[in-house]
């Protein structure tokens with residue numbers, strides 16, 4: 001393992017960057033741990049403050065490190081790779097990663113569908129739908145803000161359910177007999193608006209992923225139209241594609 005910065009053809013910032021990268025990749029520095037300060041790195045490797053800063057900045061830009069104002073620089077946590085192959089809900093996704101799912105209900109109400117929601121859910125505009133806005137947490141950490149509009153006969157009964165402790169998909173499947181069977185989803189880049197940022201505990205203007213999902217039950221009947229905002233530093237989506245035989 002290389003552990004010194006030498007003069008030679010490789011720029012010093014590059015050498016230090018690779019030393020730090022090795023520490024992270026090998027697990028010597030754990031996700032979430034504080035790394036030595038710029039001053040400590042300068043003393044340890046006999047380099048200038050500017051060089052240390054450049055190495056760190058590059059790793060921050062790559063997402064391997066993150067800075068916290070007034071505290072220092074920390075090792076980043078690997079992003080949650082959210083598959084888009086099978087239709088799953090948040091609770092299932094977190095459980096399969098051995099993380100504790102959580103939710104804070106911000107809104108749970110009957111709401112007259114606006115034009116876009118009505119069109120997607122194939123109902124008339126103004127028809128009441130159950131509207132649920134939740135902050136979704138994994139191990140108590142905020143990951144996403146989700147707003148779901150649910151429409152089926154009797155959907156107002158959902159008002160009586162505790163959606164902080166129960167999975168929506170599980171309730172739809174087991175209590176209401178409208179199992180989520182398929183979904184179409186789009187993903188778009190965006191930046192966090194002030195209120196979203198406050199809930200997600202990121203700075204306003206931070207990168208986010210915005211998704212819209214239309215979920216259907218039997219006979220292709222729409223039951224949920226959901227818009228979600230995922231923290232860009234926590235998520236990446238992946239899917240798998242197969243080329244048609246020609």
Ligand code: GLP
Nearest residue numbers: 089090091148167168169170226
């Ligand atoms: C995902 C989807 C939402 C859906 C939710 C259900 O996060 N983006 O559209 O409402 O899962 O999650 P749960 O079953 O945990 O309530």
